[in-house]
Amino acid sequence: MSRPLLLLVVALAGGAGAGLRYIIDRLIGTRGPGSFPLGILVVNVTGSFALGLLTGLGAVVAPEAAVVLGTGLLGGYTTFSAVSVDTVLLAERRRWRDAAANLIGTLALAVAAAAAGVGIGLWAAGGLSG
Template sequence: MSRWLELLVVAVAGGAGAGLRYVLDRVIGTRGRGGFPLGILVVNITGSLALGLLTGLGTLVAPQLAVVLGTGLLGGYTTFSAVSVDSVLLAERGRWRDAAADLFGTLVLCVAAAAAGVGAGLWIAAAAGAV
């Protein structure tokens, strides 16, 4: 695949990931109503889990596919900027506990999900004899 075609595929995958994030956030979340941003939390946890799994699978996934899925799809799907804005908005409303829960909960839960994904990917790769 040429570099330009790879760039195009990554960009399209990024757009698809952003679209998935929007839909899932709207289905789950309460962002527009001033509630806790649960939708974005779920998006970031599931994206971290998926990226960890992709990483753990290692050589079972072709490098170009890993770039498209990891950088494109999951890069567009997950978002740190929304967590930052949501946490600041919650704090500005005096909802300090929710702001802290959003910020630190995202950090802890996403790192744990990524670690679980890497572990699962390594287990699958080992079972397939790729490690």
């Protein structure tokens, strides 16, 4: 695939990922001034798992597919900026526990999900390539 075409496909996949994030966020919970951002937490944890899985499967996934799925789809799907803004808004409302839970919980759960994804991906890739 040519570089310009790959760039276009990555951009389209990123748009699809952002749309998916919006849908999941809306399905899981409303995002209002007083709500806990559970939808974005779920998005970031599932996205971290999926990227970890894709990374673990690296030996059996075509490099261009990895770029489209990892950088494009999952890059558009996950969002650190929303976590940051949501945490600030919770803190501004003096909801210190919710702000800390959002920040620390997202980091801990997303890293654990990514590690699980990598481990499962490496195990699966070993079975697929062996």
